[in-house]
Amino acid sequence: MPINFLCPEYEVVRDYDRCIACRVCERQCANNVHSLIKESGKMFADSSKCVVCHRCVSLCPTRALKIVKSDHSFRQNANWSAKAITEIYKQADSGGVLLSSMGNPEAYPNYFDRLLINASQVTNPSIDPLREPMETSVFLGKKPTELVRDENGRLQNNLAPQLHLNVPVMFSAMSYGSISYNAHESLARAAEALGIYYNTGEGGLHEDFYKYGRNTIVQVASGRFGVHKAFLESGAAIEIKMGQGAKPGIGGHLPGAKIVGDVSRTRMIPEGGDAISPAPHHDIYSIEDLRQLVYSLKEATEYKKPVIVKIAAVHNVSAIASGIARSGADIIAIDGFRGGTGAAPTRIRDNVGIPIELALASVDKRLRDEGIRDEVSLVCAGSIRSSADVVKAVALGADAVYIGTAALLALGCHLCRNCQSGKCNWGIATQDSQLTKRLNPDIGCKRLINLVSAWDHEIKEMMGGMGINSIEALRGNRLMLRGIGMTEKELEILGVRHAGE
Amino acid sequence: MGQINLPQDNALMRAELPREGEFRNPSGCAISGMISTSGKRFSGEDIIRSISVMHDRSNGLGGGFAAYGIYPEYKDFYALHIFFDDSAAKHECEAFLERHFDIINLSKIPTRKSPAITDEPLIWRYFVTPLPTKLASSQLDEREFVARCVFRVNTRIKGCYVFSSGKNMGVFKAVGFPEDVGRFYRLEEYEGYAFTAHGRYPTNTPGWWGGAHPFALLDYSVVHNGEISSYDANRRSIEMHGYKCTLQTDTEVIAYIIDYLNRRKGLSMKEICSVIAAPFWQTIAQMPPEERAEAEYLRNAFSSYLITGPFSIIVGFEGGLMALNDRLKLRSMVVAERDDMVYISSEEAAIRVISPELDRLWYPEGGQGVIITVNGGDEKCR
Numbered sequence: 001m002p003i004n005f006l007c008p009e010y011e012v013v014r015d016y017d018r019c020i021a022c023r024v025c026e027r028q029c030a031n032n033v034h035s036l037i038k039e040s041g042k043m044f045a046d047s048s049k050c051v052v053c054h055r056c057v058s059l060c061p062t063r064a065l066k067i068v069k070s071d072h073s074f075r076q077n078a079n080w081s082a083k084a085i086t087e088i089y090k091q092a093d094s095g096g097v098l099l100s101s102m103g104n105p106e107a108y109p110n111y112f113d114r115l116l117i118n119a120s121q122v123t124n125p126s127i128d129p130l131r132e133p134m135e136t137s138v139f140l141g142k143k144p145t146e147l148v149r150d151e152n153g154r155l156q157n158n159l160a161p162q163l164h165l166n167v168p169v170m171f172s173a174m175s176y177g178s179i180s181y182n183a184h185e186s187l188a189r190a191a192e193a194l195g196i197y198y199n200t201g202e203g204g205l206h207e208d209f210y211k212y213g214r215n216t217i218v219q220v221a222s223g224r225f226g227v228h229k230a231f232l233e234s235g236a237a238i239e240i241k242m243g244q245g246a247k248p249g250i251g252g253h254l255p256g257a258k259i260v261g262d263v264s265r266t267r268m269i270p271e272g273g274d275a276i277s278p279a280p281h282h283d284i285y286s287i288e289d290l291r292q293l294v295y296s297l298k299e300a301t302e303y304k305k306p307v308i309v310k311i312a313a314v315h316n317v318s319a320i321a322s323g324i325a326r327s328g329a330d331i332i333a334i335d336g337f338r339g340g341t342g343a344a345p346t347r348i349r350d351n352v353g354i355p356i357e358l359a360l361a362s363v364d365k366r367l368r369d370e371g372i373r374d375e376v377s378l379v380c381a382g383s384i385r386s387s388a389d390v391v392k393a394v395a396l397g398a399d400a401v402y403i404g405t406a407a408l409l410a411l412g413c414h415l416c417r418n419c420q421s422g423k424c425n426w427g428i429a430t431q432d433s434q435l436t437k438r439l440n441p442d443i444g445c446k447r448l449i450n451l452v453s454a455w456d457h458e459i460k461e462m463m464g465g466m467g468i469n470s471i472e473a474l475r476g477n478r479l480m481l482r483g484i485g486m487t488e489k490e491l492e493i494l495g496v497r498h499a500g501e
Numbered sequence: 502m503g504q505i506n507l508p509q510d511n512a513l514m515r516a517e518l519p520r521e522g523e524f525r526n527p528s529g530c531a532i533s534g535m536i537s538t539s540g541k542r543f544s545g546e547d548i549i550r551s552i553s554v555m556h557d558r559s560n561g562l563g564g565g566f567a568a569y570g571i572y573p574e575y576k577d578f579y580a581l582h583i584f585f586d587d588s589a590a591k592h593e594c595e596a597f598l599e600r601h602f603d604i605i606n607l608s609k610i611p612t613r614k615s616p617a618i619t620d621e622p623l624i625w626r627y628f629v630t631p632l633p634t635k636l637a638s639s640q641l642d643e644r645e646f647v648a649r650c651v652f653r654v655n656t657r658i659k660g661c662y663v664f665s666s667g668k669n670m671g672v673f674k675a676v677g678f679p680e681d682v683g684r685f686y687r688l689e690e691y692e693g694y695a696f697t698a699h700g701r702y703p704t705n706t707p708g709w710w711g712g713a714h715p716f717a718l719l720d721y722s723v724v725h726n727g728e729i730s731s732y733d734a735n736r737r738s739i740e741m742h743g744y745k746c747t748l749q750t751d752t753e754v755i756a757y758i759i760d761y762l763n764r765r766k767g768l769s770m771k772e773i774c775s776v777i778a779a780p781f782w783q784t785i786a787q788m789p790p791e792e793r794a795e796a797e798y799l800r801n802a803f804s805s806y807l808i809t810g811p812f813s814i815i816v817g818f819e820g821g822l823m824a825l826n827d828r829l830k831l832r833s834m835v836v837a838e839r840d841d842m843v844y845i846s847s848e849e850a851a852i853r854v855i856s857p858e859l860d861r862l863w864y865p866e867g868g869q870g871v872i873i874t875v876n877g878g879d880e881k882c883r
Contacts, residue, residue, distance in 0.1 A: 477732070
């Protein structure tokens with residue numbers, strides 16, 4: 001069946017004047033793209049196997065390699081794109097659901113890119129963060145509605161448990177199993193050094209990492225993998241995962257190939273079997289059930305830890321968030337449709353859910369309209385790509401953000417979007433010991449610290465420009481934003497004015 | 502004097518300009534305040550003289566005063582000062598007042614015609630007390646009832662604006678230079694134990710009188726110099742609690758925050774200072790444990806009411822004044838004492854003109870509130 005052969009979308013291009021046939025590329029590629037042709041002594045590349053992870057390009061000592069988009073094409077068709085055609089071939093061939101990884105790559109509108117940030121001129125001064133204190137630390141958690149004083153009139157601390165972040169950025173949930181031990185270690189150590197938090201995802205917590213508990217958010221998801229009393233007690237907060245931006249409405253699937261050794265033990269499931277997280281929590285079929293789980297977890301941990309409820313940004317997200325705020329949750333995390341994943345059905349990833357910017361704006365507004373914004377903190381996720389996105393998210397109403405993809409990029413990920421294969425050449429989304437050792441946690445940790453520190457500097461610069469010297473004065477401060485190239489409706493939902501207004 | 506000469510009396514031009522409340526109007530300003538700590542009443546003459554020294558800090562587009570202790574004969578009644586666009590608005594408003602209050606006395610607020618003050622609305626004063634039946638059925642405390650009625654008038658009845666609603670105090674404000682506004686309202690004929698004043702330098706023409714300072718709710722009044730960068734964060738938070746920011750001015754949101762924190766949450770003025778001009782975390786870290794715990798608690802619990810950007814404010818309340826600068830002291834403010842008098846001003850000259858000899862003069866640090874009460878009275882948590 002010649003129809004089975006699809007010309008690869010990308011080509012490996014080798015400069016034979018530079019190539020010394022050292023075979024580094026061959027050894028580095030888990031997808032077996034490169035091989036030595038004995039007869040000619042030359043290297044050969046099978047582009048059809050290439051996932052465009054750039055591992056070979058980065059390690060080639062003579063800079064002989066590059067990956068380019070192929071100019072091979074179908075007859076041009078504005079309706080039937082090459083992607084649509086080739087996906088049909090694949091499904092006609094396999095009869096299966098198409099799988100993908102990482103965030104939605106399609107060209108939907110990006111609202112962060114249509115928001116512009118304000119700066120002071122004349123009527124109030126900008127503030128130089130190199131000369132004046134500039135505060136980016138935040139507390140997450142419920143704020144008290146009633147004040148309590150002792151007999152001497154002194155205010156009593158009646159705050160619900162809080163999370164304290166030095167920077168309003170946390171590492172989002174990525175399970176041990178979906179990513180490697182070294183990746184987890186890098187995240188945990190960086191979170192500790194930065195005074196922020198990382199998140200176990202639904203995979204339990206490796207016993208080596210309990211020592212980072214003060215900077216760990218432990219996740220309870222629909223499969224309950226790795227959940228036990230010590231696990232719940234080990235973290236600073238507990239997150240109930242109701243949904244994920246990359247795949248709203250469905251559960252998770254970690255292939256048996258990744259359930260090996262420590263991963264199996266940490267998840268408390270047998271080796272080699274697939275780990276299937278059900279689509280719903282089977283003890284939560286409604287909002288009142290969620291309340292019971294929130295309070296079960298609080299009971300189990302003696303009301304010492306805030307409970308986060310994470311949901312995917314879907315159409316009625318603001319009503320859902322409002323319900324969650326009344327269900328005992330301390331923090332709501334909202335994950336937009338561009339959020340990453342280790343594996344998701346392509347159709348779901350690319351078509352289900354809504355952008356985080358719109359979801360966040362709408363949730364923040366609804367909670368304020370109902371007068372319950374102080375009942376919860378809001379964390380937003382789903383493709384925060386830079387410090388500017390953080391500033392815009394906070395100005396729209398977020399208390400803090402989660403970063404997943406950006407953190408993985410810092411660790412070396414090149415967004416080839418093949419995590420589901422388990423053959424991550426960068427040692428991140430794999431359990432193959434030959435590959436995982438490529439990620440040095442000392443270096444990984446350092447790079448994560450660098451990234452977040454750099455963003456912190458940039459956030460402070462932008463805040464100073466606006467004349468704001470504390471991040472809480474930026475939260476929900478939508479007058480600091482203007483939209484560009486948006487419709488009235490989009491501006492209305494975001495609650496911002498158009499540039500020039 | 503190099504002042505901007507805006508065509509204030511050009512009706513055509515004015516028709517095209519939006520009214521304050523429909524847009525943000527950044528302003529620079531002068532503020533001044535004085536209080537007798539013995540509670541001795543004195544004439545409004547001094548506050549007019551004081552603010553007039555800082556003529557160049559305003560541009561003729563707004564001035565005003567708050568005066569405390571001026572209505573001793575009506576001290577148990579709320580004094581509502583109201584602007585009306587026309588008599589139809591007045592009738593509608595009076596009908597509302599009659600449904601909700603017992604009106605003890607009403608009159609035009611006495612004014613003196615002056616070429617410097619034009620386009621005045623109808624300006625009336627009502628001494629009222631809530632109707633007991635209405636108050637009981639509302640299940641609100643008296644002050645909350647009055648505050649809600651003020652919001653109702655200001656947001657629902659077109660052409661009416663209640664700009665003063667406290668007991669034994671009153672706000673007097675207009676578009677014009679502050680000294681002209683003082684003379685217009687014959688402020689020298691009033692006697693009180695405390696006065697504050699404001700001269701405004703807005704970047705845009707306000708279009709009407711409501712946006713002038715002081716801004717007041719119940720007996721709280723605020724005069725403010727600055728432009729706060731936290732405005733929209735503060736506004737969106739305070740509006741959760743039933744306040745409506747109809748003017749889009751910093752002063753309005755600051756007044757509501759103070760009302761909310763003091764009257765509704767029971768924070769003292771000192772505690773309020775450490776919410777709205779909270780100490781930096783690095784400062785808090787160096788405090789003794791008990792003080793640190795309290796500062797941390799206030800900053801965390803009321804983080805939405807931190808005010809950033811430049812400001813100097815004088816808050817008037819029943820029995821006292823509170824003066825506060827932003828955390829970086831990005832606006833000038835000086836405080837001085839002479840005998841039983843305490844003076845606060847943007848400039849020392851505005852104090853010396855009243856009292857050339859002073860016992861003490863100091864520049865409070867950023868975030869260090871100065872709270873002055875009559876007869877050492879406790880600035881109470883109500």
